[in-house]
Amino acid sequence: MGRNMFTFCFVLSLLCGCCSSLGCKWIKDDLYKPTSKETMNLLKHMGKEFVKERAHMHIPPKAYKMHKHMKLGDNVFEVYEAFLNISKIFNLNQDSVTTWNSTALDIFRNNLYRQTKELRSCMQEMKYSDNRRSSEIKTLESYFKKLEHFLENKNYSAHAWEVIRIQVQDNLERMDRFTAHIRTHMMDNSNV
Numbered sequence: 001m002g003r004n005m006f007t008f009c010f011v012l013s014l015l016c017g018c019c020s021s022l023g024c025k026w027i028k029d030d031l032y033k034p035t036s037k038e039t040m041n042l043l044k045h046m047g048k049e050f051v052k053e054r055a056h057m058h059i060p061p062k063a064y065k066m067h068k069h070m071k072l073g074d075n076v077f078e079v080y081e082a083f084l085n086i087s088k089i090f091n092l093n094q095d096s097v098t099t100w101n102s103t104a105l106d107i108f109r110n111n112l113y114r115q116t117k118e119l120r121s122c123m124q125e126m127k128y129s130d131n132r133r134s135s136e137i138k139t140l141e142s143y144f145k146k147l148e149h150f151l152e153n154k155n156y157s158a159h160a161w162e163v164i165r166i167q168v169q170d171n172l173e174r175m176d177r178f179t180a181h182i183r184t185h186m187m188d189n190s191n192v
Contacts, residue, residue, distance in 0.1 A: 024122030024125060025122070025125075026118040026122050027183050028183060028186045028187065032115070032179055032183075033176075033180075035111055035114060036172070036176050039108060039111040039115070040172050042104050042105075043108060043172065045104065046100040046104055046165060047099075047100065047166070057143060057167065059143060059167075059170060059171060060139040060140055063082075063139065063143070063174070064078070064175055064177070065136075066181060067136065069129065070129055072126060072186065072189070073123065073126030073127050073128040074129050074134060077123060077128065078140065079178065080119040081137055081140065081141065082140060082144075082171060083112060083115050083116040085144035086112060086144070086172075087109070089144065089148055089164060090105075090108070092148065093156040096158075099158045099161075100161070147168075150164070151164055
């Protein structure tokens with residue numbers, strides 16, 4: 001019995017070691033890219049209104065960048081948090097977005113959900129810094145709160161949604177580049 005238990009524990013430790021070194025398969029195997037591309041295209045073609053006003057909210061400069069004090073898992077967590085916040089915004093007063101194609105909007109929301117779900121799954125395989133709630137993530141959360149307040153203050157008007165659409169499109173493009181950078185780091189680390 002002792003030998004069987006030792007063999008079982010040994011095999012289990014090998015399997016656990018393999019799984020934890022995989023990193024994030026969703027990003028590493030570039031499965032993220034097609035969904036991301038479709039999500040950005042949907043958002044790009046949903047809005048058609050001319051925006052006279054720009055929201056005076058800019059993506060925080062430290063967002064979506066690799067930082068020395070952050071581990072790879074922290075970067076995946078940052079992208080995950082951004083998707084959570086974007087999903088939250090697109091679930092606010094959804095009936096007010098009447099000028100957009102409802103089918104495209106549903107697909108867009110489903111893609112956001114899928115990306116959030118896949119990243120949450122990835123995070124179980126990652127290593128993190130001691131303080132995952134870094135100043136970068138807190139600043140990013142504050143930025144998304146400003147977007148929510150902007151929509152609310154503008155009574156969820158079509159014009160306000162158009163401003164938000166442009167802001168979110170910029171975020172998704174940056175997140176896409178950031179995720180490609182994360183993927184490169186994962187690939188470099190797997191060859192070590």
